[in-house]
Amino acid sequence: MTASWVLRIGSAVVAGAALLAAVGPWVIPLDPAAQNLALRLAPPSWAHPFGLDELGRDIFSRMASGARVSFVVGLTVVSISATVGTLLGALGGYAGGLLDDAISRAIDMLMAFPGLLLAIALVAVLGPGLFNVLLALTLIGWVGYARLVRGVVLRARAFEYVQASRALGAGTWHLLRRHLIPTAMPAVVVQAALGMAGAIIGEASLSFLGLGVQPPTPSWGTMLNGGRAHLLDAPHLTLFPGLAIVALVLGFNFVGDGLRDRLDRDSRR
Numbered sequence: 001m002t003a004s005w006v007l008r009i010g011s012a013v014v015a016g017a018a019l020l021a022a023v024g025p026w027v028i029p030l031d032p033a034a035q036n037l038a039l040r041l042a043p044p045s046w047a048h049p050f051g052l053d054e055l056g057r058d059i060f061s062r063m064a065s066g067a068r069v070s071f072v073v074g075l076t077v078v079s080i081s082a083t084v085g086t087l088l089g090a091l092g093g094y095a096g097g098l099l100d101d102a103i104s105r106a107i108d109m110l111m112a113f114p115g116l117l118l119a120i121a122l123v124a125v126l127g128p129g130l131f132n133v134l135l136a137l138t139l140i141g142w143v144g145y146a147r148l149v150r151g152v153v154l155r156a157r158a159f160e161y162v163q164a165s166r167a168l169g170a171g172t173w174h175l176l177r178r179h180l181i182p183t184a185m186p187a188v189v190v191q192a193a194l195g196m197a198g199a200i201i202g203e204a205s206l207s208f209l210g211l212g213v214q215p216p217t218p219s220w221g222t223m224l225n226g227g228r229a230h231l232l233d234a235p236h237l238t239l240f241p242g243l244a245i246v247a248l249v250l251g252f253n254f255v256g257d258g259l260r261d262r263l264d265r266d267s268r269r
Contacts, residue, residue, distance in 0.1 A: 007258025013251030017244075021071045024064030032061040032218050041234040051236040054226060059236065062218040063244055069130070069219050070200045070248065077137045077199040078192050084138075085145025086188055090176050092146070093153030103146065110143045119202055123211040133212045137202050141195060148191055152184040159183075186263045193256035197249040204245050220245050 036056035206212035207221030227237025
């Protein structure tokens with residue numbers, strides 16, 4: 001499969017999920033919180049394409065609302081992490097010295113711990129909830145961007161046009177804003193696409209463990225947790241949320257891989 005088709009498939013999956021998250025809760029006529037205990041655990045049907053859960057709530061409408069949670073978490077975590085990580089990585093790579101050593105040691109320390117386990121520990125201390133999930137994922141998310149941008153800036157600061165701009169009297173912030181950070185942006189964009197997938201998995205994992213989004217707010221991870229007790233008698237409770245997570249994560253990974261291959265090809269021309 002070529003890079004172009006990988007990018008197209010990933011973009012189509014992401015666009016479909018984004019459309020469901022944006023307009024689904026208003027277009028779908030069923031209330032995700034409405035209960036019908038008489039039809040609890042009902043299998044998929046024309047009226048309920050994904051069936052009903054253990055409380056008789058429509059799974060399709062809850063998945064549409066859960067998609068909004070996934071995108072809010074992903075976009076928020078990636079936006080803040082990319083901004084902080086890019087600034088710190090660029091400053092460390094360009095300035096060097098004690099500042100670079102301090103940033104590098106912080107990166108090494110955070111990368112020494114498995115990211116998901118560190119997020120679980122942070123949320124366990126701070127308490128469950130959407131804000132704490134965002135905070136925990138952001139505290140560990142900036143590291144990858146900082147390490148990536150630092151490496152790019154270390155190479156770019158030796159470029160002739162950067163040296164010429166410095167010789168003409170350009171200051172640090174001018175060099176970072178006009179030359180060094182733009183040089184790193186293609187790599188940051190690819191990292192952001194992959195970071196969306198990581199943030200979505202992180203939110204779903206924390207919600208699955210009961211540390212993320214709290215009921216009655218729908219979340220794909222919470223829906224998976226609720227369906228564990230009905231894997232044999234009502235597998236649709238976990239099948240559809242699980243497939244949604246897999247599809248969206250693969251979609252963002254495809255987008256990241258496709259962008260990386262396209263940018264690498266363009267850079268060789």
